Amino acid sequence: QSVLTQPPSVSGAPGQRVTISCTGSSSNIGAGFDVHWYQQLPGTAPKLLIYANTYRPSGVPDRFSGSKSDTSASLAITGLQADDEADYYCQSYDSSLSGSVFGGGTKLTVL
Amino acid sequence: EVQLLESGGGLVQPGESLRLSCVASGFTLRSYDMSWVRQAPGKGLEWVSSFSGSGDRGHYADSVKGRFSISRDNSKNTVFLHMNSLRVEDTAVYYCAKPRYCSSDGCSGGFDRWGQGTLVTVSP
Numbered sequence: 001q002s003v004l005t006q007p008p009s010v011s012g013a014p015g016q017r018v019t020i021s022c023t024g025s026s027s028n029i030g031a032g033f034d035v036h037w038y039q040q041l042p043g044t045a046p047k048l049l050i051y052a053n054t055y056r057p058s059g060v061p062d063r064f065s066g067s068k069s070d071t072s073a074s075l076a077i078t079g080l081q082a083d084d085e086a087d088y089y090c091q092s093y094d095s096s097l098s099g100s101v102f103g104g105g106t107k108l109t110v111l
Numbered sequence: 112e113v114q115l116l117e118s119g120g121g122l123v124q125p126g127e128s129l130r131l132s133c134v135a136s137g138f139t140l141r142s143y144d145m146s147w148v149r150q151a152p153g154k155g156l157e158w159v160s161s162f163s164g165s166g167d168r169g170h171y172a173d174s175v176k177g178r179f180s181i182s183r184d185n186s187k188n189t190v191f192l193h194m195n196s197l198r199v200e201d202t203a204v205y206y207c208a209k210p211r212y213c214s215s216d217g218c219s220g221g222f223d224r225w226g227q228g229t230l231v232t233v234s235p
Contacts, residue, residue: 034217046148046156048223049146091222099161099171100161104155
């Protein structure tokens with residue numbers, strides 16, 4: 001059971017918009033700690049997609065966006081493409097655990 | 112170019128020990144509080160350990176506390192994960208990960224560089 005809760009899977013057709021939620025608690029997201037998002041393609045290491053809730057590293061398309069509110073955060077992907085098919089993870093810091101915490105991951109399927 | 116290269120994984124029996132290494136290039140390791148993150152086969156990411164803000168003290172997930180320790184050799188730009196009393200449930204790909212930015216107040220911005228991972232298999 002992960003400290004941050006994500007839906008196991010989401011899907012969408014090419015060109016559509018999907019969102020992935022990440023729900024935490026008062027000791028992590030709700031305490032004001034930043035949320036970061038990663039994309040993991042099969043057989044590869046995770047790649048930083050969104051940092052500090054809303055910022056995109058250089059090279060990440062603006063089709064990817066992040067938001068945060070209270071004890072949850074969301075990743076939105078617009079204009080879905082076939083190569084967006086991957087696992088997506090949220091990450092934050094938890095003051096009770098004194099360490100980083102990850103969501104369980106969400107598998108995105110492009111129909 | 113920033114690169115991280117892990118090594119040291121392998122097949123061990125329960126109760127045995129292993130030391131993982133992560134050699135960093137393209138940046139100065141001592142300026143960053145590196146972390147280890149693992150991923151069991153078919154499972155999600157799990158944070159394992161990180162250096163503290165002072166850089167010399169480690170923080171650990173409850174699942175490895177007392178068995179794993181993190182250290183580094185700044186002269187070799189290398190961070191280590193010493194794993195003792197290994198259990199079957201420690202089987203995973205272990206990644207070292209670099210924080211996006213660090214200051215005297217700590218590190219933040221997520222992990223912007225990851226190694227390719229090294230597989231640890233614990234099996235009787």
